[in-house]
Amino acid sequence: MKNRLKVLRAERDWTQAELAAALKVSRQTINAIEKGKFDPSLPLAFKAARLFELSIEDIFQDEVTP
């Protein structure tokens, strides 16, 4: 699963620690999601979507190509 977390975070000039704080997770989790090493749960994805005021699909995309 691809995601635009790093880009969205950079646009808002937030650090990983600040984003982690907003989502109430560890900085390690944000780093792992940004690097594509870890896919977040649906509740965490919804939380991120609410924070960035976007839809989940605007942040996370399926990597499967037709």
Added chain:
Amino acid sequence: MKERTTEAGDFTACNVKNNVRLLSWVFAWVVTLVLADKAELYEWHSSAFISIAAIVINAAIGLGVIVVFMRHLKGLDELQRKIQLDALALSMGVGLVGSFTYSLLVTAKFVIDAEVTDIILLMTLTYVVGVIVGQVRYR
């Protein structure tokens, strides 16, 4: 974002608090285990009541460790919990397979003086390695 950074501080502080609580309980459990064992081994007393009391206290603290560990897991975020659960699954698998293999080795007399602590040590080491591997993988 400043407020949220404080919240992150709370999250980290809560994790540290949970870790300290867990370590304290594990420490208490190990101390009561060693005391109960050594008291019997070196015959510090001859009272059956004291022996039973020491075993019951150790078991009660052991139950406390389980409860505190479950709370510790609940306090983690989803990635940290995944790392812990992966390590626990690995440890349980190695422990299960290892104990049967060990049992066969004892039956075949390749191992003499088998101790249950050997399996516990194997499981503990596997768990620690599992956590380290998880931390490195998701670094």
